[in-house]
Amino acid sequence: MKLLVVEDDAALQATLVRTLARRGFAVTAVGDGPAALARWAAGAPDAVVLDLTLPGLDGLQVLAQARAQGLRTPVLILTARGTVGDRVLGLNAGADDYLPKPFDLDELEARLRALVRRSAPMPGAAPPPAAVQIGSLRHDRDGGAIYRDGVPMELTPRELALMHALLARPGHAVAKERLFEQVFPGEAEVRYEAIEVVAYRLRRKLADTGVELVTLRGLGYLLRAVS
Structure with a gap:
């Protein structure tokens, strides 16, 4: 698994490279924004670990x-x-997950492997469209943001993660277990029922959007347009 680490703290960068390499990752590391963009475009990594405070960009x-x-x-x-x-801000800009410092290296590894698993295409699958429109909502797959009538929605990171998972297959049920993995990746201390709380809050924010979040007992949740 090819990994690009973008971290300007030399000591932390060295620790990440050494530790992740021991765990089977092929790690490339850079310490500033312009170098990150250049290496990212040239190297096609499987995942990127990105610090926010960087020189240059x-x-x-x-x-x-x-x-x-x-x-x-x-x-x-x-x-x-x-x-x-x-x-x-990070998730709306197109990030897939967020881990604050200080962090546990085991959790970092688990989250990275989960990210790569979720992003892997099914064999023979067609590439996804650049944007998904449902009701008054539009999901920009490239940027990751979700818009209501052209205005970005104010969603918490967990609400946004739940929307991303459901919008991957609008109109189809997604199992609670899969949603939990994507909304609470690597958070073993969180109770399974917490996904219901996120769904409840998201359902309220979807009012009058022409989209409803439906609970299917024994199956999970789905998003569908309201006729």
Whole structure:
């Protein structure tokens, strides 16, 4: 598994490279924004670990430019910025997961492997469309943001992760177990029922969008347009 680590702290970068290499990753590391973009485009990694505070271009700028160039590699943001606002900015810019510093290396590895598993295409599958429209909602697959009538929706990171999982197959049921893995990746201490809380809050935000979140007992959840 090829991994690009973008981290300007030399000591942390060296630790990540050494540890992840021992765990079977082929790791390339860079320490600034422009180098990250160049290596990302040239190397086609399986996943990117991206710090937000970088010289040259910050992590959000790197992410936005990469998505604008069509680079769809799954991205895990790794940063000392731990506020909800920063997490929302990162996820809306196109990140797939977020791990605040300090972090556990076992959790980092688990999240990276989960990201790569989720992004792997099914054999023979056609490439997904660049955007998905359902009701008044549009999901920009390249950028990761979800728009309501052209305006970005204000969603928490977990609500956004749930929407991403459901919009991957609109109109089809997605099992609770799979949704839990994507909304709470590597969070073993979280109770399974927590996915119901996220679904409840998201359902309220979808009111009057022409889209409803449906609970299917024994199957999971699905998104569908309201006729």
